Amino acid sequence: MSSVANESTTATGSPAATEGAPRRILLAKTALDGHWRGISVVARALRDGGFQVILGGMSTGTEIVRAAIDEDVDLVGLNVGGHVEVAERIIGELRAARADLPIFAGGIIAPWAAKRLKALGVEVFPPGSQLDEIVACARRLTGTEPVSG
Amino acid sequence: MHSHDQRPPAYRSASGIELKASYGPEDIPVEHARILGAAPGQPPFHRGGFAQGYRTKPWRIFQLSGFGKPEDENERIKFLLRNGETGFLMEHDRNTADHLYNVDHPDVVARKEDVGLTGAVMQSVRETELCLADLPIESTFGHAGGAVVQHAPFALAAYWTVAKRRGIPLAQLFGTGQSDFFLTYLGCVTKQQVPTAPGLRLNADIIEFCSEHLPKWVPVSIAGYNGGDTGLNAWQELGAVMANAVEYLDEVKRRGRMDMTLAAQRVGGVNFRTTMEIFEDAAKLRAARKMWHKLLTERYGVTDERALRMRIHIVTSGAYMQYQQPFNNIVRGTLMALTAVLGGTQSLGVSGYDEAISIPSEHAHQMAVRIQQILEHETNIPAVTDPLGGSYYVEALTAELERRAWEFVDQLLAQGGFLATLDSGWLHTRARENQESQAIAEARGERKIVGVNCFKEDITPWEVDGFPPVTDAYPVALERLNAVRRERHETAATAAMRDLAATCRDPERNIMPVMMQAVDAEVTIGEIGDIFRQAWGDWQTPKLV
Secondary structure (H helix, E strand, O other): OHHHHOOOEEEEOOOOOOOOOOOEEEEEEOOOOOEOHHHHHHHHHHHHOOOEEEEEEEOOHHHHHHHHHHOOOOEEEEEEOOOHHHHHHHHHHHHHHOOOOOEEEEEOOOHHHHHHHHHOOOEEEOOOOOHHHHHHHHHHHOOOOOOOO | OOOOOOOOOOOEOOOOOEOOOOOOHHHOOHHHHOOOOOOOOOOOOOOOOOOOHHHOOOOEEOOOOOOOOHHHHHHHHHHHHHOOOOEEEOOEOHHHHHOOOOOOOHHHHOOHHHOOOOOEOOOOHHHHHHHOOOOOOOOOEEEOOOOEOOOHHHHHHHHHHHHHHOOOOHHHOOEEOOOEHHHHHHHEOOOOOOOHHHHHHHHHHHHHHHHHHOOOOEOOOOEHHHHHHHOOOHHHHHHHHHHHHHHHHHHHHHHOOOOHHHHHHHHOEEEEEEOOOHHHHHHHHHHHHHHHHHHHHHHHOOOOHHHHOOEEEEEEOOOOOOOOOOOHHHHHHHHHHHHHHHOOOOEEEOOOOOOOOOOOOHHHHHHHHHHHHHHHHHOOHHHOOOOOOOOHHHHHHHHHHHHHHHHHHHHHHHOOOHHHHHHHOHHHHHHHHHHHHHHHHHHOOOOOOEOOOEOOOOOOOOOOOOOOOOOOHHHHHHHHHHHHHHHOOHHHHHHHHHHHHHHHOOOOOOHHHHHHHHHHOOOOHHHHHHHHHHHHOOOOOOOOO
């Protein structure tokens, strides 16, 4: 869980669901709140969905931007465990560094806060979200949706 | 619990115990059948520690509460007491308290809007005084906060110092500070905290200090809840709590300064969770009391019955409270509270119906208290102790949980004990296995949650918006921190810090007397954290994923 909570770790799952190299997702926690159950389950589902998941732990905006660039990720997932303003500031920093990088968010996000994040173009997955919906969203945001037949 | 049924097992308890369609006398193991007739108040106490149960002592209504500035938290505590809460609980800001950082620590500044979100900021005793303003601490059971091991010495010393300044003798105080390993070493792992060995030393110091100066205080409270909500199932939670108690009691015994009967009494106030798994969780409380009796008599040779009665505090599971259709959580809170009462808890906190959205609003908090009051005053449940006793099903579950829990204790002890399995990450792996199987069961619809993965239609989907955060907690805390630095008697503070650092390096000295001095000299938590970190370094968080 250090890997979840504190340190950067790369974990590779099964081969990508689509052609080519697996897409890379950075999952990071915005708050100094080490509850790891949610992010652990989501990381597992994304890996099972063929993504490479990099766990950033409890990170500041600066740390998340650096990790997103250094790890050359295709998508950033923010585990929002605190005030939505912290997440908004991190989203601003990410957009300033890499405007094209898609972002989604999960965690204890009140409906009013979810509306604010959605207004910034960030998809929000509050508690009770279905894992397959999260994986489908990740595929959509990384352009790796399975070809419909 | 063998089944005569030839079909594959389709019905299981949440912890995986296979369930029959009905139970009879043959389902109760012989060893458990022998103690079935033991009345409440008689050993091994699975039926309850006290013959009269709730007739003479209703459970304590005891809600987690706190946010924002100390004044905000104080106001909420008063609100709860006015509404009938019978003990009160101080929550501390996670950013500062859990990490022993002041608000100007870079990791806090980077997310300053989070400050005060789930507890008030208390960096020095001045802020604790504000939080306790006008509260009747001489006559009310208080939780000083300090749920986190490395934070407990400061939180306790600050609470006790406020009492001293009011002229209340320490010996008169009753309350607790929890100081629990399950919280930040298993469930909600802080970014930086002391290793488990000095953590154990801190807890043993608190136990010894309380036995000398605060005989009515519950010095530590092992919180199985935090293990349960992280993923441990019922028998794992039970086993881990017992193995944790072994760590404390072995350490106190090794030191040889305290009578083991007294030590057992000090450590015997324990916390579990209840979930929607009504009968298994009620049985869990019964099994816990029986196991406690066995552990204390067999491993430590304790014979005094007062020390053999485990006292239980229950918090209803936050993880079982849902984001979708949140008013359904009032029903869930009621059922989980009912479970706690049927299991014979001494103390109870009910999660707010907005638990999955925010910290409790005033209304959610009031509902949590009302749920308990309705159970106490309208149902007539308190009239009879251990109402589930003698149920073939519940007795069979009690015995089976106990059997599995002892196996789990053996597994933990074989690896060097509870703390060793936190250090190695073994316990986290057990929790994660259950998190994942539960997530899979929910995704497949095998585990149904109303409003979440079935019956999702709701006429008012956003009816609860949660409690809005306080916006000035950070600037006010920063101002107060700077005021303390400006105004305190610097020579006294420096001397206290030097003494604290020396005490950290000397395991023969108890940390609490010098912590009391440091707090009185207005040493701040950030400074205390720096001293701890310099003396002991950081816990190496185990790798998991």
